[in-house]
Amino acid sequence: xxxxxxxxxxxxxxxxxxxxxxxxxxxxxxxxxxxxxxxxxxxxxxxxxxxxxxxxxxxxxxxxxxxxxxxxxxxxxxxxxxxxxxxxxxxxxxxxxxxxxxxxxxxxxxxxxxxxxxxxxxxxxxxxxxxxxxxxxxxxxxxxxxxxxxxxxxxxxxxxxxxxxxxxxxxxxxxxxxxxxxxxxxxxxxxxxxxxxxxxxxxxxxxxxxxxxxxxxxxxxxxxxxxxxxxxxxxxxxxxxxxxxxxxxxxxxxxxxxxxxxxxxxxxxxxxxxx
Numbered sequence: 001x002x003x004x005x006x007x008x009x010x011x012x013x014x015x016x017x018x019x020x021x022x023x024x025x026x027x028x029x030x031x032x033x034x035x036x037x038x039x040x041x042x043x044x045x046x047x048x049x050x051x052x053x054x055x056x057x058x059x060x061x062x063x064x065x066x067x068x069x070x071x072x073x074x075x076x077x078x079x080x081x082x083x084x085x086x087x088x089x090x091x092x093x094x095x096x097x098x099x100x101x102x103x104x105x106x107x108x109x110x111x112x113x114x115x116x117x118x119x120x121x122x123x124x125x126x127x128x129x130x131x132x133x134x135x136x137x138x139x140x141x142x143x144x145x146x147x148x149x150x151x152x153x154x155x156x157x158x159x160x161x162x163x164x165x166x167x168x169x170x171x172x173x174x175x176x177x178x179x180x181x182x183x184x185x186x187x188x189x190x191x192x193x194x195x196x197x198x199x200x201x202x203x204x205x206x207x208x209x210x211x212x213x214x215x216x217x218x219x220x221x222x223x224x225x226x227x228x229x230x231x232x233x234x235x236x237x238x239x240x241x242x243x244x245x246x247x248x249x250x251x252x253x254x255x256x257x258x259x260x261x262x263x264x265x266x267x268x269x270x271x272x273x274x275x
Contacts, residue, residue: 026059028096034104040161041104044128047165051172099133109157121153124160182272196255202270207244214238216270233257
């Protein structure tokens with residue numbers, strides 16, 4: 001099988017205006033398996049990587065040369081990984097926390113002919129499934145199916161495939177939001193009343209995919225046995241998108257604890273409630 005090669009070291013040091021690399025999931029993309037023998041099949045994986053990368057919510061690392069999760073686990077046991085302490089380096093592989101595993105079910109590319117038999121153009125469509133594997137736990141989500149629309153008539157097979165895959169971009173974006181809920185932090189307490197937070201400013205605005213009316217849980221994160229243990233302490237609702245980088249929120253629940261823990265410089269995480 002041909003490897004899908006992506007030069008993808010998206011080492012983004014700033015997420016929505018502040019440095020929070022440690023909270024961005026590190027995602028690897030395994031080589032897609034396929035039921036069809038098509039030279040255009042690699043375009044499906046490329047589209048998935050493009051959507052994930054363009055979201056700017058992940059550190060994306062090309063791991064297509066590895067045999068999915070088993071080899072990922074072996075890699076994380078290696079001396080190179082243990083020495084790296086999960087630090088991004090120019091010539092060192094990142095440790096993927098999650099592996100995106102794809103399976104191509106269909107890749108149809110066909111020529112549309114004129115009455116005289118000459119080729120008038122090309123159309124294409126594709127179908128595939130995705131699932132996400134948590135490398136540490138070995139747990140895998142249920143496979144989600146995706147079906148593109150049939151592309152409009154295009155001049156080349158490549159452009160027909162690209163147009164078909166464009167039609168599934170919104171579905172892919174929604175899938176990754178559902179699988180990896182948007183997570184951010186409280187940047188500032190805007191207003192208070194009787195020792196409770198009333199409105200807060202969170203990092204993340206239009207560019208991060210937030211919308212007015214979105215609700216988020218507020219969680220404190222404790223370290224127990226060296227592992228993060230989140231627990232909900234409140235809830236907020238976005239009332240105003242303040243540009244690309246920030247949103248103003250009203251506090252629906254937990255105002256006192258949010259204020260006290262924020263003032264104590266504790267780590268508070270805000271996670272989008274997926275409808």
